[in-house]
């Protein structure tokens with residue numbers, strides 16, 4: 344089963360072939376952290392990864408047998424040194440990249456403890472709309488639209 348989530352095609356010109364139907368889908372847990380001032384956290388992709396230095400929301404791939412919530416807690420511990428205490432899935436989206444087909448599970452992180460540390464050589468920035476950072480990862484752009492539609496305070500509850 345693919346998913347009922349909307350599919351964002353990053354390269355609509357890419358030739359399709361029969362193998363496309365067999366492409367594995369990678370689940371990714373992504374966190375939206377909102378600070379007391381109503382700003383949300385964006386991080387840059389570390390060197391060496393696809394789309395290095397593009398801005399995104401922190402997170403990473405779900406491992407086999409892991410829940411989205413557990414994957415997010417693990418990724419944020421590994422990348423930022425924080426402990427997630429409460430999170431819930433907010434929106435889901437499938438992105439068809441040339442390098443991978445991913446299903447993004449965007450989660451509201453309601454509570455965490457610890458101070459941010461950049462453990463993977465990334466950068467972090469607390470943002471408000473309109474975001475001035477560039478470039479932004481294509482699969483993260485819809486989140487900015489959703490945040491414009493729903494006040495950030497409403498997703499942090």
Ligand SMILES: Nc1nc2c([nH]c(=O)n2[C@H]2C[C@H](O)[C@@H](COP(=O)(O)OP(=O)(O)OP(=O)(O)O)O2)c(=O)[nH]1
Nearest residue numbers: 371373399400401402403404438443445480482483
């Ligand atoms: N973390 C994150 N990934 C995103 C976002 N938007 C988006 O399209 N993606 C895509 C990019 C990648 O194809 C995939 C995440 O894979 P990744 O390589 O960052 O995951 P990871 O940290 O587990 O990486 P690794 O262990 O394989 O090195 O999801 C986003 O906002 N945050």
